[in-house]
Amino acid sequence: MRLQLTLALSVISATLTYSYPAMAQSGQPSGTENASSAQLRSDLATLRDAALSDDYAYQQLAHLTNIGPRSTGSPQAEAAVEYVAAEMRKLGLDVHLEEVKVPHWIRGEETAQLVEYPAQAPGSTQKIVLTALGGNHPTSAEGITAEVVVARSFDELKNMGREKVAGKIVLFNVLFDQQKAANGLAGAAYGEAVAYRGGGAKAAEALGAVASLVRSVGNADYRIPHTGFSEAANIPAGAVTSEDADLISRLVAEGKVRMHMVLTTHAGPEVVSHNVIADLKGSEHPEQIVIVSGHLDSWDLGTGAIDDGAGVAVAMEAAELMQRLHLHPQRTLRVIAWMDEENGGRGNKAYAKAHAVEFSQHVAAIESDNGAGHPMGFQAKINAQALPLLQPVQEVLQPIGANLIHLIERSPGTDIEPMAEAGVPTFGIMQDARTYFNYHHTAADTLDKVVPRELRENAAAMAVMGYALANLPQALPR
Amino acid sequence: MRLQLTLALSVISATLTYSYPAMAQSGQPSGTENASSAQLRSDLATLRDAALSDDYAYQQLAHLTNIGPRSTGSPQAEAAVEYVAAEMRKLGLDVHLEEVKVPHWIRGEETAQLVEYPAQAPGSTQKIVLTALGGNHPTSAEGITAEVVVARSFDELKNMGREKVAGKIVLFNVLFDQQKAANGLAGAAYGEAVAYRGGGAKAAEALGAVASLVRSVGNADYRIPHTGFSEAANIPAGAVTSEDADLISRLVAEGKVRMHMVLTTHAGPEVVSHNVIADLKGSEHPEQIVIVSGHLDSWDLGTGAIDDGAGVAVAMEAAELMQRLHLHPQRTLRVIAWMDEENGGRGNKAYAKAHAVEFSQHVAAIESDNGAGHPMGFQAKINAQALPLLQPVQEVLQPIGANLIHLIERSPGTDIEPMAEAGVPTFGIMQDARTYFNYHHTAADTLDKVVPRELRENAAAMAVMGYALANLPQALPR
Numbered sequence: 005m006r007l008q009l010t011l012a013l014s015v016i017s018a019t020l021t022y023s024y025p026a027m028a029q030s031g032q033p034s035g036t037e038n039a040s041s042a043q044l045r046s047d048l049a050t051l052r053d054a055a056l057s058d059d060y061a062y063q064q065l066a067h068l069t070n071i072g073p074r075s076t077g078s079p080q081a082e083a084a085v086e087y088v089a090a091e092m093r094k095l096g097l098d099v100h101l102e103e104v105k106v107p108h109w110i111r112g113e114e115t116a117q118l119v120e121y122p123a124q125a126p127g128s129t130q131k132i133v134l135t136a137l138g139g140n141h142p143t144s145a146e147g148i149t150a151e152v153v154v155a156r157s158f159d160e161l162k163n164m165g166r167e168k169v170a171g172k173i174v175l176f177n178v179l180f181d182q183q184k185a186a187n188g189l190a191g192a193a194y195g196e197a198v199a200y201r202g203g204g205a206k207a208a209e210a211l212g213a214v215a216s217l218v219r220s221v222g223n224a225d226y227r228i229p230h231t232g233f234s235e236a237a238n239i240p241a242g243a244v245t246s247e248d249a250d251l252i253s254r255l256v257a258e259g260k261v262r263m264h265m266v267l268t269t270h271a272g273p274e275v276v277s278h279n280v281i282a283d284l285k286g287s288e289h290p291e292q293i294v295i296v297s298g299h300l301d302s303w304d305l306g307t308g309a310i311d312d313g314a315g316v317a318v319a320m321e322a323a324e325l326m327q328r329l330h331l332h333p334q335r336t337l338r339v340i341a342w343m344d345e346e347n348g349g350r351g352n353k354a355y356a357k358a359h360a361v362e363f364s365q366h367v368a369a370i371e372s373d374n375g376a377g378h379p380m381g382f383q384a385k386i387n388a389q390a391l392p393l394l395q396p397v398q399e400v401l402q403p404i405g406a407n408l409i410h411l412i413e414r415s416p417g418t419d420i421e422p423m424a425e426a427g428v429p430t431f432g433i434m435q436d437a438r439t440y441f442n443y444h445h446t447a448a449d450t451l452d453k454v455v456p457r458e459l460r461e462n463a464a465a466m467a468v469m470g471y472a473l474a475n476l477p478q479a480l481p482r
Numbered sequence: 483m484r485l486q487l488t489l490a491l492s493v494i495s496a497t498l499t500y501s502y503p504a505m506a507q508s509g510q511p512s513g514t515e516n517a518s519s520a521q522l523r524s525d526l527a528t529l530r531d532a533a534l535s536d537d538y539a540y541q542q543l544a545h546l547t548n549i550g551p552r553s554t555g556s557p558q559a560e561a562a563v564e565y566v567a568a569e570m571r572k573l574g575l576d577v578h579l580e581e582v583k584v585p586h587w588i589r590g591e592e593t594a595q596l597v598e599y600p601a602q603a604p605g606s607t608q609k610i611v612l613t614a615l616g617g618n619h620p621t622s623a624e625g626i627t628a629e630v631v632v633a634r635s636f637d638e639l640k641n642m643g644r645e646k647v648a649g650k651i652v653l654f655n656v657l658f659d660q661q662k663a664a665n666g667l668a669g670a671a672y673g674e675a676v677a678y679r680g681g682g683a684k685a686a687e688a689l690g691a692v693a694s695l696v697r698s699v700g701n702a703d704y705r706i707p708h709t710g711f712s713e714a715a716n717i718p719a720g721a722v723t724s725e726d727a728d729l730i731s732r733l734v735a736e737g738k739v740r741m742h743m744v745l746t747t748h749a750g751p752e753v754v755s756h757n758v759i760a761d762l763k764g765s766e767h768p769e770q771i772v773i774v775s776g777h778l779d780s781w782d783l784g785t786g787a788i789d790d791g792a793g794v795a796v797a798m799e800a801a802e803l804m805q806r807l808h809l810h811p812q813r814t815l816r817v818i819a820w821m822d823e824e825n826g827g828r829g830n831k832a833y834a835k836a837h838a839v840e841f842s843q844h845v846a847a848i849e850s851d852n853g854a855g856h857p858m859g860f861q862a863k864i865n866a867q868a869l870p871l872l873q874p875v876q877e878v879l880q881p882i883g884a885n886l887i888h889l890i891e892r893s894p895g896t897d898i899e900p901m902a903e904a905g906v907p908t909f910g911i912m913q914d915a916r917t918y919f920n921y922h923h924t925a926a927d928t929l930d931k932v933v934p935r936e937l938r939e940n941a942a943a944m945a946v947m948g949y950a951l952a953n954l955p956q957a958l959p960r
Contacts, residue, residue: 070601070733072608083603123548125561130550133925226704227784227926247928251785254929255548306705307729447611448705450725451732 048400048468055464060324061317062456069307069451076301076344077108077275084300085278088341092282095327101278104354106344108275112268122259134244135229136267138347139236147266150214154256170212176200177249182223190437197221205237215240219249224442232445240267279351280341284323292335295369296322296470299345306449314376316341322467333474342419356422368429368473371417376454377436379465381408383416386429390480397472406465429480526878526946533942538802539795540934547785547929554779554822555586555753562778563756566819570760573805579756582832584822586753590746600737612722613707614745616825617714625744628692632734648690654678655727660701668915675699679710683719693718697727702920709781710923718745757829758819762801770813773847774800774948777823784927792854794819800945811952820897834900841904846951848909849895854932855914857943859886861894864907868958875950884943907958
């Protein structure tokens, strides 16, 4: 998950309830509809229960993290592509890879020290823990040395003006709102702080700064930096830990602080990578597509368990469950493992380019890219008229507390955004994200952060919604 | 805190209650004793209340962490010595520095990668996050490469035998018992796991291993390594994060794993450093000494806030409060900022050597070296007959929940151990340590981990106990 700002904004919202005008008009559904509906509910319940005792997704996720970090353009990302394709073929799906040209961004040395500061012991420096942001403009191998100024907002930076900023390293020390995150508004807290990660370097550059640092966007206190995407500027862009942001701010309040920093990232030539497309052909409407998906690439610091190996793994399991249980979708269920969600979204752009003419036959698309916490239901960018049709999904997911459907105005996932904009009904699994931003984009995004039981719940949510969308008598209205 | 195993072992123990035989025999204390006792209680309450609204300790701690890590032999450690001495002189104390020859251990490069493992992508390696332990025998600059074997206990290693261990890197993957830590038995959990940090390298070396790694001893999951002391062996000794221990163990279960590692620590020549000794002369028995203390050195990864800048800061505040409130101790209150608790204990050994003949006049010694969490009272290695005399302390600290006195058999602090062994009554503040080992010996031991209100409570506990020991009509029986 890259710059998705609104996810989990309203996870506390009540379960939506609906009246059912069509059924109300006719008194009750026809006998055929009734039988078909009862069968669907029964099949969905079978999928749910099977998911809750299935370790397929966890085993897939373990393998993806065993491969290691899967940053775009890396050998690990391509090994993961081949692996997912092979696993889907094993299940009997129709698999092909679709080319995506991706950047190959390589992290280099990243070190920093305070070389002058109040309280400095003679002959000593003090280490600063930081990481380069995607989009970083590298320093030379020798690095740069400059005074540090601290801004707590874009406005504060503007008020300093070029006179105070030019030639300096700017540190944006903007707090992640831990209270909001604890109260289920992690997405909102993230959105507020990530604006500085995204736009800080450009704002600092505009006033003549020589480098830009942000306080890491996240809510843990273990001195780990959080990387992520930054709009490209012509000055270096990094993230320091919250502890280091505090230290620098304390010292700057007391006197002059000068920092030496080295951020030698390297942008290699573009690399050919792939989206993995695996179709479980529909028995009645093979031309109609329902997508279940997550993104396969990760940042390079961790091994991409919660962001977003988990999303890929639960999408894979949706197909595994249907094949194992012989529950054949009437429409085509398409598993997609997206490439390059994190570093520019080239995977979803390539898919949109290649498939835009078929979007009218794309009945719906689901992406899971908000971690692997307990799923509370779905965020959905759909026509409200479609809600009554989803009642069977809500009923079947109610026992595991995954029955919310929360309508939102923007795409519930980065990779399904082109489809959302083209009017395709889109869904994102809405996980409990209270601890998601503790680990997001850090070295600590590793397998142990995923609770097997919660991953199974996510697989249940993905399989149940995916199968329902593929087998509802009528496609969702747009 | 280095290898203190029993601290917080029994923090759940009930408040001890006592009968008071002396008072019971005489019906009630004499009028003079009564007045003196009432005055002492009143003075102790004054100290407690002043501590609870005093930010002196926090400001001192902030400065110590602003200096940076204070590992033995570093310029920062010596700057801290000079700083504490100057601050104590400002208060009017009689200050001198006592020489301590300390090792100057310098962390070098510390990197590791898996170079062969199941799930490896062609042309890729996987980063392992680790840190060198104190006592590490360095690798060459080029490092070493060897297969990894995993042992979950010393017994398991022995059972593997030389045949399976020789030429390999041994990983001791021994879990820190998080359940125990959550239930107030953090010290016990630490004790169980730290045996491998302390003795793992020697055990691995004995079977011909080329290096020894331990799972970090701590209970957080943010992929941060915990350093600490290891008995010197002739093979490299490091600690990997819990996440990396999990990863390696998973991979070793699937097939062959080879690792390349570089741990180029460097042991410089010994450096002259100092214990800071600051006396607030006793008005009636200046020759009798009551010590309030913490250790000034820290590990080099963090800035030593909870281990143990906080201990030094609350000891300093004990003197500050007495001076500011004009509460003059009758015995001499001696503030000590110990050097080299972490890397061999040379500070306390030097003090014992210089002052052993005066230990009969050392009435009591307190050390705080278990973090800065809420104090629940004290661990004490004292004669049980002394308990009734401490009733005023317990009464005055009861309102802040710091009134437990828990008798233990071994020294309640590393630096006061020589005194404890010589029969001097010794005390350690018994903090709530449930999160202490999340941060202990990591880069995340920083100022923000200290809650100002809790630090004030610790200052209250130190000042109240220190003043009581200095002013009780009779010294504690030994």
